[in-house]
Amino acid sequence: MNWKQLKPYGIVILGSSLFALGVNLLVVPLNLYSSGLLGVSQVLRSIVNLIIPSQSQYDWSGYVYFALNIPLYIMAYRSLSHRFFYLSILSTIVQSVVLVLVPIPQTPLLEDALTSVLVGGLIGGIGIGLCLREGGSGGGFDILGMYYALKTKGGSVGRLSLILNAIVYLICAVLFDVETAIYSILYLAVFTLALDRFHTQNIATHVMIFSQNKEIKKKIISQLRRGVTYWHGYGAYTDHDMDIIVTIISKYEISALKKLVLDLDEHAFIVISEGLHVIGNYEKRLLNEE
Numbered sequence: 001m002n003w004k005q006l007k008p009y010g011i012v013i014l015g016s017s018l019f020a021l022g023v024n025l026l027v028v029p030l031n032l033y034s035s036g037l038l039g040v041s042q043v044l045r046s047i048v049n050l051i052i053p054s055q056s057q058y059d060w061s062g063y064v065y066f067a068l069n070i071p072l073y074i075m076a077y078r079s080l081s082h083r084f085f086y087l088s089i090l091s092t093i094v095q096s097v098v099l100v101l102v103p104i105p106q107t108p109l110l111e112d113a114l115t116s117v118l119v120g121g122l123i124g125g126i127g128i129g130l131c132l133r134e135g136g137s138g139g140g141f142d143i144l145g146m147y148y149a150l151k152t153k154g155g156s157v158g159r160l161s162l163i164l165n166a167i168v169y170l171i172c173a174v175l176f177d178v179e180t181a182i183y184s185i186l187y188l189a190v191f192t193l194a195l196d197r198f199h200t201q202n203i204a205t206h207v208m209i210f211s212q213n214k215e216i217k218k219k220i221i222s223q224l225r226r227g228v229t230y231w232h233g234y235g236a237y238t239d240h241d242m243d244i245i246v247t248i249i250s251k252y253e254i255s256a257l258k259k260l261v262l263d264l265d266e267h268a269f270i271v272i273s274e275g276l277h278v279i280g281n282y283e284k285r286l287l288n289e290e
Contacts, residue, residue, distance in 0.1 A: 008134040009090060015130030016091040018123055019138065020062075020098035026120035027187060028059060029108040032180060034124075035188040037072075037140030038095070039168040041065040047175070062099030065140070066092060072143045083256075087136025088143065095138070117187045124187075125194025132195075135255050141165070205254060209245040209261055211268040217245050219260055224253055 023034050033039045041064035069092045077085065110116040128138040137143065141164055165188060173181035209216060210233070217228045230245045249257055254272065261268050 008087060008136070011134050012087050012091050012131050012136050013094050015127040015134075016094035016138070017098050018127030018130070020095045020127075021102060022120045022123035022127065024059060024099060024102045024104055025109055026116045026123070029105045030113055030116055030183065031176075032117070032187060033168070033172050033184045035165045035168065035184075035191065036138075036142075037068050037144075038065050038099075039165070039172075039184070041068060043168065043171055043175070058101070059099055059104055062096040065099065066096035069139045069143070072140070076143050083135055084137070087131070087134060088139050091131050091136050092139035113183060114186075117183055118190055121187045121190025122194045125191045125197075128191075129195050129197075133255060205249055206273040207247050207249060207254075207257060208271040208273075209247075209268055210242055210270075211245070211261070211265045212240065212242045213265040213268070214243065216261055216264050216268070217243065219264065220245070220247055220257070223260060224249065224257060226253075 023038065027034060028042070033042045038061070041061040042059075044064055045059065045061040073085070073089065073092075108116055110119065131138055144164075169181045169185050169188075172184055217230050220226055220228050224247075226247050226249055228245055228247050230243050232241055233244045234241050247257075258270065261270060
């Protein structure tokens with residue numbers, strides 16, 4: 001296995017570690033809660049600690065987080081591509097290990113709660129954004145949301161995540177206090193904004209490819225299993241003929257498409273348009289098989 005093949009796994013490890021470090025060092029010392037399945041794990045940990053007090057500097061919510069992810073991966077295994085599955089599993093493992101092994105500071109590293117929330121959300125968003133850029137995910141509600149979007153007509157990853165996170169923070173407000181819930185929601189908002197800036201979040205993305213390589217359109221059909229429309233064009237400066245290829249892919253297929261095209265033609269010109277609404281025969285899936 002060469003460096004190109006190993007690179008995505010290294011970046012996923014880095015991104016997952018950044019996210020978990022941001023949570024342990026900046027969010028948990030303030031007694032705040034992360035979003036998603038990790039937030040559920042932290043709430044469960046807090047409930048148990050209320051019943052059985054613990055003075056440990058280490059947070060065992062990482063164990064709970066990993067355990068809760070197992071049934072989600074089993075449920076969605078047949079719908080996930082192998083590459084996406086392995087990268088997401090790796091991300092979940094790394095997050096869980098870092099969450100368990102990195103001790104929680106006795107006092108917040110940053111005195112101001114708002115600053116901690118902003119920095120923690122920024123670091124976490126960049127970390128998970130790195131995972132998404134390489135074709136994986138952070139696990140948890142991402143897996144459940146994509147499975148729901150795939151299996152349910154009109155299903156939305158964002159809508160399901162929003163509903164589930166609202167339930168988590170409502171529980172925080174009831175069990176703990178409103179201030180905790182508000183700061184946790186603020187953390188989620190900063191995390192989401194950072195993630196949006198760091199990774200393309202649109203479900204459907206319009207791509208135009210300009211290339212003289214005749215194999216690209218065939219590879220998109222056979223490897224990504226996406227429909228392709230193309231026509232012949234000419235470069236105005238060189239007057240060389242080329243194919244103008246148009247396809248619609250999901251946000252999680254962008255990195256795979258770039259690699260496919262540039263491996264065949266390093267001089268290809270690629271235009272990616274976000275914010276697309278598709279009407280017609282567009283197949284939703286979690287990721288292309290690789």
